[in-house]
Amino acid sequence: MIQENVIECKNLTHYYDKHLIYENLSFNVPYGHIFGLLGKNGTGKTTTINILNGYLQPKSGECRIFGENIQQMTSETRRRMALLIEGHVQYSFMTIEEIEKFYSAFYPRWEKAVYYELMNKLKIAPKQRICHMSCGQRSQVALGLILAQHAELLILDDFSLGLDPGYRRLFIEYLKEYATAENQTIFLTSHIIQDMERLIDDCIIMDYGKILVQKSVQELMNKFCRYTFSVNQSIGGLPNDSELYNSSVIRGHAETYSFSKADYIEGWLKNCGIEYSEFKTEYLDLEDIFIGLTGKY
Numbered sequence: 001m002i003q004e005n006v007i008e009c010k011n012l013t014h015y016y017d018k019h020l021i022y023e024n025l026s027f028n029v030p031y032g033h034i035f036g037l038l039g040k041n042g043t044g045k046t047t048t049i050n051i052l053n054g055y056l057q058p059k060s061g062e063c064r065i066f067g068e069n070i071q072q073m074t075s076e077t078r079r080r081m082a083l084l085i086e087g088h089v090q091y092s093f094m095t096i097e098e099i100e101k102f103y104s105a106f107y108p109r110w111e112k113a114v115y116y117e118l119m120n121k122l123k124i125a126p127k128q129r130i131c132h133m134s135c136g137q138r139s140q141v142a143l144g145l146i147l148a149q150h151a152e153l154l155i156l157d158d159f160s161l162g163l164d165p166g167y168r169r170l171f172i173e174y175l176k177e178y179a180t181a182e183n184q185t186i187f188l189t190s191h192i193i194q195d196m197e198r199l200i201d202d203c204i205i206m207d208y209g210k211i212l213v214q215k216s217v218q219e220l221m222n223k224f225c226r227y228t229f230s231v232n233q234s235i236g237g238l239p240n241d242s243e244l245y246n247s248s249v250i251r252g253h254a255e256t257y258s259f260s261k262a263d264y265i266e267g268w269l270k271n272c273g274i275e276y277s278e279f280k281t282e283y284l285d286l287e288d289i290f291i292g293l294t295g296k297y
Contacts, residue, residue, distance in 0.1 A: 004030060005031070006029050006030070006031055006066060006185040007027075007028065007052065007065055007153075007185075007187060008028050008063070009026060009027050009048075009051075010026050010062050010063075011024045011025070011060065011061040011062070012025040012051065012060075012061035013059050013060045013061055014058045014059050020209055021047050021209070022210060023210070025044075027211070029185060030185075031183075032184070033185060033202055034176065034179060034185075034200045034201050035186065035188070035201065036189070036190070036196045036203040036204070036217075037187070037188070037189045037203070038189070038190075038203055038205045038290055039205065039207070039294070040208075041191075043208055045189040045206070046157055046189070049155060049157045049189065051063055052065065052187065053081075053155065054071060054073060065153065079108070080151055080153060081154075082149045082155070083146075083154075083156075083157075084142055084143065084146050084155070084156040085157045085158075089130055092130040092131040094129070094130060095126065095130070096125070096126050096128050096130070097126040099130065100112065100115050100116070100148070103145050104148070107148070107149045107150070109149065109150040109151075110149065111147075111150050112148065114144070114147050114148045114178070118143065118147070119140075119141070119144060121170065124140075124141075136164055137167075139159075140167065140171065143159075143171060143174070143175065151184070152185065153186075154179070154186045156186065156189070158189055158190055158191060159171065159188055159189075159190055160172075160192050168192065168195055172195055172198050173198075175199065176199050193290045194286065196217075196286060197217060197285060197287070202215065203215070203217060203220070203286075205293050205294065207293075207294055212293050212294065213293060217286060220286065221284065221286065224258070224259055224292065225257070225259075225262075225281050225282060226256075226281075226282040226284055226288065226292055227255065227257070227258065227262065227279070227282075228254065229254050229255075229269075229276040229278055229279040230253060230254070230276060230277045230278045231249060231254045231276050232252065232275065235254075235274070236249060237249050238254060238256060238272075238274070239272050241268055243259070244260075244265075245257040246291075246293075246295045262279070262281045265279075
């Protein structure tokens with residue numbers, strides 16, 4: 001019987017000394033989904049990656065992958081997972097050909113053709129040494145080594161670090177195409193949010209110590225809006241409301257973000273006695289949604 005979720009995390013709480021990273025973090029990642037964990041620096045993305053891989057034990061809570069507690073995971077289950085940490089490749093003194101042969105000895109389901117397909121796309125010669133490659137090329141070698149493992153779950157931490165726009169686009173397109181064809185599950189983080197919009201199905205957006213939202217990308221783009229309007233320049237700010245995110249007023253130009261519809265926002269303004277004009281509704285890309293939820297700074 002196939003389980004509904006590959007990853008199940010319940011009430012994860014973690015501290016570094018007395019500094020709270022997050023408390024009671026819970027989420028599930030369904031089979032066959034590409035799932036993104038988004039948040040500013042210091043919100044716990046890499047901490048979560050380390051917990052998922054069993055490198056770090058949370059102060060409390062439980063995480064299961066393929067139904068097994070990660071702290072007691074069997075070697076057979078661990079073989080079903082592949083990890084990429086910030087695009088780094090070990091043994092950079094090796095050539096493209098040598099590192100493929102080295103890695104293949106550790107993975108029973110190794111797919112040599114997948115690795116060389118990506119290397120061919122990059123026009124990298126088999127005898128080329130990794131230490132002589134650009135940062136972007138090294139990251140693509142790391143991706144090739146990950147995909148060739150033919151794992152059911154890929155965990156990728158900040159996968160686009162150091163890549164220029166061309167390499168990032170190649171990485172995203174190839175990864176999405178391969179994962180979809182193989183029905184793989186991917187859990188990943190990235191600081192480049194516009195890349196994630198093209199790649200992920202669902203996402204968690206984290207703030208410091210908590211989850212702000214956990215929704216599909218499509219739902220976020222269909223429902224989360226920025227509302228802008230003009231107000232009297234004497235107004236220094238907008239009243240708080242639980243339905244609104246990161247409201248601000250600068251020289252009479254006001255903006256707020258919300259999942260609520262325009263009639264709710266206008267009704268709220270009238271109830272607060274705020275005169276306004278030039279009211280506009282904007283649907284957003286994922287990067288602007290991220291800023292709207294977490295703030296600009």
